[in-house]
Amino acid sequence: MLEFAWPWLFVLLPLPWLLRWWLPASDSREAALKVAFLPELAALAGRHAGIGLPGWKQQLPYAAIWLLLLTAAARPLWVGEPAPQPTSGRDLLLAVDVSGSMEYPDMEWEGEQISRLELVQRLLGDFIEGRHGDRVGLILFGSQAYLQSPLTFDRQTVRAWLDEALIGIAGGNTAIGDAIGLAVKRLRDRPADSRVLVLVTDGANNGGEIDPLVAARIAARQGVKIHTIGIGAPADAADPAMPFGFSLGVELDEATLREVAALTGGRYFRAGTRQELAAVGAVLDELEPAAQPPEQARYAYPLHPWPLGLALVGSGWLVVASLWPKRLTRRRRRVAP
Structure with a gap:
């Protein structure tokens, strides 16, 4: 089915003729000879004399080019039949801690020491890619x-946003409760059995306006299931002299993270390896997808290059046609006896 993205542009169709009538005639400031009987001569020759518009035959090529240009500008689209989009009904929000302590390089990836945020980006990046049919969103806190x-x-876009996350972009503290509250606000209007939040942090709540346990109880009433992930190497393997005054064994509030998960029917994970984070995906795969209205999409194929190309070809032909008779006439005059 043919559709136009901007059909209102066709109201400009009479614009050249209106400008021709409204704008004053140009003054060449050259001497001119006025012939009083010019209309009579034109009538005898079967032609029209005056300053009006040329005949319709002369205007037709220009009108066609103008119509083609307007058609291209209106962005014609060929819209196909609606195609159903597979959805599981699962709505998944990822809340990732980007506070200053996430920069500490105490994690290992393929024999290389990397920061906690880099580990989250690499592990959750693959996790996001595997959520086929799920709605995925991202919260940074x-x-x-x-x-x-x-x-x-x-x-792919959500993963790109995660990969581009920077340490300290949301401040140096850790507002776990605010992150949960924002997730509840975004998920509360979704189907009841599909609301899932995966919260990743390496510290304790020391910022924001909402206590994490209060936010968790609100989430439980709204039917939001929260899986919490404590990021960081084991306490006995970490360097006790950490920047920002953090010590993993003290600052990671595992008790609160466990209780947040328990209040909402989720689970708590300690993520230091790929296998531990894969456990989160296994739990999410066990969730029953909620029934949602089927979504349909129509594929639209742009057609504007065709009228635009025809307009360019027609303009080139008019230029050549306007120059060719003059050259031919000059040559005939030169060879005339």
Whole structure:
């Protein structure tokens, strides 16, 4: 089915003729000879004399080019039949801690020491890619919580936003409660059995306005299941002299993270390896998808290059045609006896 993205542009169709009538005639400031009987001569020759518009035959090529240009500008689209989009009904928000302590390089990846945020980006990046049919969103939190990406089927974009996350972009503290509150706000209007939050942090709540346990109880009433992940190497393997005054064994509030998960029917994980984070995916795969209205999408194929190309070809032909008779006439005059 043919559709136009901007059909209102066709109201400009009479614009050249209106400008021709409204604008004053140009003054060449050259001497001119006025012939009083010119209309009579034109009538005898079967032609029209005057300053009006040329005949319709002369205007037809220009009108066709103008119509083609307007058609291209209106962006014609060929819209196909609606195609159903597979959805599981699962709505998954990821809340990732980007506070200052996430920069500490106490994690290992393929024999290389990397920061905690880098580990989260690499592990959760693959995790996001595997959420086929799920709506995935991203929250970044530090001293405050921000919705970096709303719930969407575009997993590649969500992963890109996660990969581009920077340490300290949301402040240096850890507002776990605010992150949970923002997630509840975004998930409460979704189907009841599909609301899932995966919260990743390496510290304790020391910022924000909402206590994590209070936020967890609100989430439980709204039917939001929270899986919490404590990021960081084991306490006995960590260097006790950590920047920002953090010590993993003291600062990671595992008790609160466990209780947040328990209040909402989720689970707590300690993520230091790929296998531990894969356990989160296994739990999410066990969730029953909620029934949602089927979504349909129409594929639209742009057609504007065709009228635009025809307009360019027609313009080139008019230029050549306007120059050719003059050259031919000059040559005939030169060879005339």
